Amino acid sequence: MTSTTDGTAATAGPPGIDPGTLHHPEGSVEVPTQLALYRQMVRMRKFETRAYDLFMENLVKGTSHLSLGQEAIAAAFGEAMEQQDYTFATYRGHAHTLARGTSMTGVMGELLGRTCGVLSGKGGSMHLTDVSHGVMGSYAIVGAHLTIALGAAWSAQYLGERRVAVAFFGDGTTNIGAFHEALNLAAVWKLPVVFVCENNMYMEYTPIRAVTAVANPAADRAAAYGLASILVDGNDADAMYLTARECLDRARDGGGPSLIEARTYRSSGHSRADPGKYRPDAEVAAWKGYDPIVIYRARLMGRGVGEADLDAIEETADGDVETATVSAKASPAPGADDLMRDVWSDGGWSWRN
Amino acid sequence: MAELTYRDAVARAITQEMERDPKVVFLGEDVGGAGGVFKATVGLLERFGPERVRDTPISEQAILGAAMGAAMTGLRPIAEIMFADFFAVCWDLVANQIAKSSYMTAGQVSFPLVIRSGNGGGLRFGAQHSQSVENWAMAIPGLKVVAPSNPADVIGLFAAAVRDPDPVMFFEHKGLYSTKGEVPDGEIVDTLGSAKVLRSGADATIVALAAMVPRAVAAAEALAQRGIEAGVIDVRSLVPLDTQTILREVAATGRLFTVEENPRLCGWGAEIVSIVAEECFNYLDGPPLRITTPHIPLPSADALEDMAIPSTERIVTVIERAMKS
Numbered sequence: 001m002t003s004t005t006d007g008t009a010a011t012a013g014p015p016g017i018d019p020g021t022l023h024h025p026e027g028s029v030e031v032p033t034q035l036a037l038y039r040q041m042v043r044m045r046k047f048e049t050r051a052y053d054l055f056m057e058n059l060v061k062g063t064s065h066l067s068l069g070q071e072a073i074a075a076a077f078g079e080a081m082e083q084q085d086y087t088f089a090t091y092r093g094h095a096h097t098l099a100r101g102t103s104m105t106g107v108m109g110e111l112l113g114r115t116c117g118v119l120s121g122k123g124g125s126m127h128l129t130d131v132s133h134g135v136m137g138s139y140a141i142v143g144a145h146l147t148i149a150l151g152a153a154w155s156a157q158y159l160g161e162r163r164v165a166v167a168f169f170g171d172g173t174t175n176i177g178a179f180h181e182a183l184n185l186a187a188v189w190k191l192p193v194v195f196v197c198e199n200n201m202y203m204e205y206t207p208i209r210a211v212t213a214v215a216n217p218a219a220d221r222a223a224a225y226g227l228a229s230i231l232v233d234g235n236d237a238d239a240m241y242l243t244a245r246e247c248l249d250r251a252r253d254g255g256g257p258s259l260i261e262a263r264t265y266r267s268s269g270h271s272r273a274d275p276g277k278y279r280p281d282a283e284v285a286a287w288k289g290y291d292p293i294v295i296y297r298a299r300l301m302g303r304g305v306g307e308a309d310l311d312a313i314e315e316t317a318d319g320d321v322e323t324a325t326v327s328a329k330a331s332p333a334p335g336a337d338d339l340m341r342d343v344w345s346d347g348g349w350s351w352r353n
Numbered sequence: 354m355a356e357l358t359y360r361d362a363v364a365r366a367i368t369q370e371m372e373r374d375p376k377v378v379f380l381g382e383d384v385g386g387a388g389g390v391f392k393a394t395v396g397l398l399e400r401f402g403p404e405r406v407r408d409t410p411i412s413e414q415a416i417l418g419a420a421m422g423a424a425m426t427g428l429r430p431i432a433e434i435m436f437a438d439f440f441a442v443c444w445d446l447v448a449n450q451i452a453k454s455s456y457m458t459a460g461q462v463s464f465p466l467v468i469r470s471g472n473g474g475g476l477r478f479g480a481q482h483s484q485s486v487e488n489w490a491m492a493i494p495g496l497k498v499v500a501p502s503n504p505a506d507v508i509g510l511f512a513a514a515v516r517d518p519d520p521v522m523f524f525e526h527k528g529l530y531s532t533k534g535e536v537p538d539g540e541i542v543d544t545l546g547s548a549k550v551l552r553s554g555a556d557a558t559i560v561a562l563a564a565m566v567p568r569a570v571a572a573a574e575a576l577a578q579r580g581i582e583a584g585v586i587d588v589r590s591l592v593p594l595d596t597q598t599i600l601r602e603v604a605a606t607g608r609l610f611t612v613e614e615n616p617r618l619c620g621w622g623a624e625i626v627s628i629v630a631e632e633c634f635n636y637l638d639g640p641p642l643r644i645t646t647p648h649i650p651l652p653s654a655d656a657l658e659d660m661a662i663p664s665t666e667r668i669v670t671v672i673e674r675a676m677k678s
Contacts, residue, residue: 151422181415345463
């Protein structure tokens, strides 16, 4: 047992999940990579926490979906993917975008609707895209981007490139048609794509188990597409990283697609408007005791990493978030030029002569 | 110059573009081994192989998602949605994803892809396999919308669509597949957003699209016998829309008639009438009139379907009555 920062006892594995059902990837993670994973998670946690504060100040408008508690998955793939690989994220995509190296100011600016945003304020929180870092978009209609990711994988296969497309999605996505269309076609065409289900136990406000015919919404469907069932501890950054490497390597070597179900928990509600009150207190508490950053910090210290080194990572992240916030607040709002730009690829919008 | 069917023009158009550019790939249901349910893609699999001509499962979302993902990463896909009615099961990809992503990403991604589909009625297929849905596409910013009326235009406009850097919805009319037309030899490349004046006439201007074009031409010939000289414009492309050609012709004749296969409400003709009303009202000698399918689903029985879709006779009757009143 390790101890969390607020003194509650940490459990040995993800609450409520039989450890025997979990995928235990081979290999181990070296300390430099572990530090990189820790840095990634800390940056995401601090960014999302600040984003939440900025909603409360009404500086972030509309809606926003945070990855608090789910950082290990995004961090693991951020470290495991190669520069040329493609990320396809959902509306809960801040962490996945940051994971690929997109500037915090670019993401924060987009949330605030400023010109420094990665989309000049035209996409917002739910559509983060940064092609220069392989982030091929964040998609806000459930399911579609699984099919789009397979298209990017198809192009990589056709062009003979060693790229892999990775699509992240929630547990709720496993019940929409596009999920099944994408899995089937990706398997039939043996495409270099990794489908990553972040099962945080709730499809928006409804427990996923209440609306799904199988216990593991992604892993139990894998067999239908001739794929291995991979259920992994999504709060264990090492397990996630090794699983990511395994699936990325397989895809890159022509072994076809993978479907990963990562079990995790979102510490906050579905979106800005959701306090998450529908969740049992005991469940929330149990998962709070299995926080991916807390358990990872303890693990790193157990491997001899000094507390000062970990604190330095946290302080740097604090500084980065503060800089991004200040820069984004100082950036001007987009103007009329931006409004009418980029309907077409030549930058224009005209539909008539 | 050779006579070609509209159906064979499709295969020739795809062949022309796939031979020119190895990044052009083609996917859809039954498009390869079967040569297409309308036999419009016969021979392509044999010619280009299964890597470039890909048969898919019945998965319209996956077809369009694959095309979108491939287009944003370096390919120039052609996707077939067998019947245009099936857009209803994959409209998320068209309306929310493909059309909007260039704008939403401030131009970071573009989508050089063509979605071709069998559109329109007249084949007694009933309400779910006969619709003219070009208006659905026209209503969404970010899509180009093309609907050719003859074999030469099929090739020229298709080539322009494949070479265009933006997503193009290419509506082939099912009722025209067996029709024939003269097609020049060699490569044909046309221009999107250019309407064609097929016939000049001093008294009235008929604006038509796809299968309504030959009916409009036949109507104009019949009207000429009755002393009314009507010109005919083939719109060809709804987005971009060649308003200058339409405004010029209507200003010259003073009368506008649109002939639309779509159900009445929000048809493309309404947009043209609106533009004409706003921009050349003072040239009009009478109210613009829209000749459309009534606002009903299309029936199956031949007797009923023929009553619903504008016929040459109906076009003649409406225009003659309006011109003589």
